[in-house]
Amino acid sequence: DAGVIQSPRHEVTEMGQEVTLRCKPISGHNSLFWYRQTMMRGLELLIYFNNNVPIDDSGMPEDRFSAKMPNASFSTLKIQPSEPRDSAVYFCASSFGGDGYTFGSGTRLTVV
Amino acid sequence: AQSVAQPEDQVKVAEGNPLTVKCTYSVSGNPYLFWYVQYPNRGLQFLLKYITGDNLVKGSYGFEAEFNKSQTSFHLKKPSALVSDSALYFCAVRDRYSGAGSYQLTFGKGTKLSVIP
Numbered sequence: 001d002a003g004v005i006q007s008p009r010h011e012v013t014e015m016g017q018e019v020t021l022r023c024k025p026i027s028g029h030n031s032l033f034w035y036r037q038t039m040m041r042g043l044e045l046l047i048y049f050n051n052n053v054p055i056d057d058s059g060m061p062e063d064r065f066s067a068k069m070p071n072a073s074f075s076t077l078k079i080q081p082s083e084p085r086d087s088a089v090y091f092c093a094s095s096f097g098g099d100g101y102t103f104g105s106g107t108r109l110t111v112v
Numbered sequence: 113a114q115s116v117a118q119p120e121d122q123v124k125v126a127e128g129n130p131l132t133v134k135c136t137y138s139v140s141g142n143p144y145l146f147w148y149v150q151y152p153n154r155g156l157q158f159l160l161k162y163i164t165g166d167n168l169v170k171g172s173y174g175f176e177a178e179f180n181k182s183q184t185s186f187h188l189k190k191p192s193a194l195v196s197d198s199a200l201y202f203c204a205v206r207d208r209y210s211g212a213g214s215y216q217l218t219f220g221k222g223t224k225l226s227v228i229p
Contacts, residue, residue, distance in 0.1 A: 004155075031215045033216075042219075042221045042222060043202065043219050043221075043222070045216065048215075048216060050215065055216075056216065091155055091156070093156075095215055097215065099144075099161075099163075100146055100158055100161055100217075101148075101156075101158075101217060102158070103148075103155035103156040103157070104155055105154060105155045106154075106155050
C-alpha cells in the first residue's frame with residue numbers, strides 16, 4: 001500500500017487566491033482527518049469524516065475553509081480566499097476503526 | 113472529554129544514555145494510547161500503541177512505553193539513545209468507548225527530543 005497520499009507537496013500562492021489540497025486515504029480505511037500544523041499552534045484538527053460523512057468540523061477556522069469527501073478514496077480541503085495566516089503544513093490522516101492513524105507527508109502551504 | 117499533556121517542550125540527552133519522554137492523559141473511560149514521531153519535513157509516523165493487556169508496550173526503533181493507570185501516564189522510553197532519534201514526539205489518546213464513528217485522537221503539543229553526540 002502506498003500509504004496516505006497528499007498533493008501537492010508544496011504550494012505557494014498569492015493572498016486572495018483559491019487553494020485546493022488533496023488527499024487519498026489508505027484503501028479500506030473509513031475515517032479521514034485533516035490537520036494543520038504551525039509552530040505557534042502545534043497540531044490542530046480541522047475536520048474529520050467517517051464513512052465519507054463529516055462528523056466534526058468545529059476546528060475549521062473560518063468560512064473560508066471547506067472540506068469534502070465525495071467518495072472513500074478522495075478528499076479535498078479548500079481555502080478561498082487564502083490569507084498569509086493560512087501558511088502552515090496541512091496533514092491528512094486515515095484510520096480504520098480508530099486503531100491509530102496513518103499520516104500523509106503533508107502539504108506545505110505558503111501564502112504571500 | 114479527553115486530553116493529553118506533554119510537560120516538557122524539549123528533552124536533551126547524550127547519545128548512549130537512556131531517554132524518557134513524558135505523557136499524561138485524561139479520559140472519561142479506558143484509554144487507547146499512542147506515540148508518534150515526526151522527523152523534519154515529514155508526516156507523523158506511528159511508533160507504538162497501548163490497547164489492552166501488558167502495561168509495557170514495545171514499538172519501532174527500540175522504543176517502549178509503560179502504561180500506568182494509577183498515574184494516568186504513558187511515558188516513552190529507550191534504553192540507549194541514538195543521534196538519529198532526534199525528532200518531535202507526540203503522545204495521543206482516545207477513549208476506548210467513544211461513540212461509534214467517533215475515532216478522534218487527541219494529541220499532545222509534542223516534545224522535541226535532541227540527542228547530543
